[in-house]
Amino acid sequence: MSSVALAEELLLLAYDDDSGKATGSHIALDLGMAAAVLVDLALAGRLAYAGGMIVVVNAAPTGEPIADEVLGRVVADTPHTPASWVQRLRHGLRDRVLADLCARGILHDVDETTLGFIHLHRYPTADPAVETELRDRLGRALTSDELPDERTAALAALVAAARMEPALYLSGDAIAAAHQRLEQISDAAGFTGTVSMEESSIRPSVALVVSVLVKAIQTALGTART
Numbered sequence: 001m002s003s004v005a006l007a008e009e010l011l012l013l014a015y016d017d018d019s020g021k022a023t024g025s026h027i028a029l030d031l032g033m034a035a036a037v038l039v040d041l042a043l044a045g046r047l048a049y050a051g052g053m054i055v056v057v058n059a060a061p062t063g064e065p066i067a068d069e070v071l072g073r074v075v076a077d078t079p080h081t082p083a084s085w086v087q088r089l090r091h092g093l094r095d096r097v098l099a100d101l102c103a104r105g106i107l108h109d110v111d112e113t114t115l116g117f118i119h120l121h122r123y124p125t126a127d128p129a130v131e132t133e134l135r136d137r138l139g140r141a142l143t144s145d146e147l148p149d150e151r152t153a154a155l156a157a158l159v160a161a162a163r164m165e166p167a168l169y170l171s172g173d174a175i176a177a178a179h180q181r182l183e184q185i186s187d188a189a190g191f192t193g194t195v196s197m198e199e200s201s202i203r204p205s206v207a208l209v210v211s212v213l214v215k216a217i218q219t220a221l222g223t224a225r226t
Contacts, residue, residue: 004130005064006036006155011097012106012131013159013167020110020122023167027090031220032162033097034089035213037070038082039154042209046071049208053079066096082209083216098123106130138168142181150202153189154210156182161217186214 014022014029022029038054041047041062048057059075061068070089080088101107101123108126113119125131141148141156148156159165160182165175186192190200190207191214200207 004134005067005097006040006151006158007033007066007093007097008101008106008130009134009155010036010158010162010164011094011101012134013164015107015123015125017125017128017131020108020124024164025162025221026094028162028164028217028221030090030094031086031217032158032164033093034086035082035161035217036155036158037067037089037093038085038213039158039206039210040064040067041071041074042206043151043154047074047209048205049082049212051079052081054082054085054209055079066093066100081216082212083219086213086216086220102126135168141185142168142178147185147188147201150189150206153185153191153202154206157186157189157191157210157214158217160186161214161221163221 010029010032014024016023038047044062044067046056046058046060046062048055054074056071056075059071062071073089074085098107098109102109106125106127107123110122110124111120112122137148137152138156138159141152147153159168160179165178165182168178170178183192187194188200189202189210190196190204191202191211193211
């Protein structure tokens with residue numbers, strides 16, 4: 001698996017570098033991160049989608065603690081739909097990912113708890129290198145006519161599904177243009193059914209998992225405001 005998980009990348013996009021606070025919808029971020037862990041496991045050949053359910057195809061640990069904990073839950077539990085899993089996994093996941101990024105020196109935990117019971121933490125950037133590479137990679141995907149690698153294509157689909165375009169430092173017409181390009185990437189990758197998965201450079205097993213998880217996020221969030 002990649003040294004930086006998809007869920008970590010979504011969180012880094014969503015948190016303001018200076019204030020250390022989340023921007024945008026917290027629920028959308030949490031749903032996106034839950035789906036991202038499952039997508040990473042599909043990319044690693046551990047999960048697939050079959051019979052309407054997320055299923056385990058390889059129970060071997062990946063070496064990534066959060067992903068392996070989720071993999072263990074899927075192994076131990078009865079089969080569930082993608083919609084069920086994103087709801088089950090989203091609670092508490094953000095705190096786990098924040099703690100991991102702080103432990104690795106990527107974010108800094110600023111504890112502003114007052115009166116001993118009003119708990120407030122901020123997470124400003126400590127090491128910008130990871131997020132810089134992430135934004136550069138997404139920026140290239142947004143400005144190129146070429147389909148990015150399958151992991152970046154999956155990230156693009158998750159960003160669009162979780163309505164995180166403003167986190168790309170865009171506003172006004174640029175947000176709409178970015179959303180259109182992100183959807184084009186999803187289409188070309190075979191995530192939406194516009195292009196046959198057999199014609200896409202993305203592995204069909206991965207494309208199917210991304211597709212159903214994107215739909216689960218979109219359904220949970222409802223109709224987008226215009």
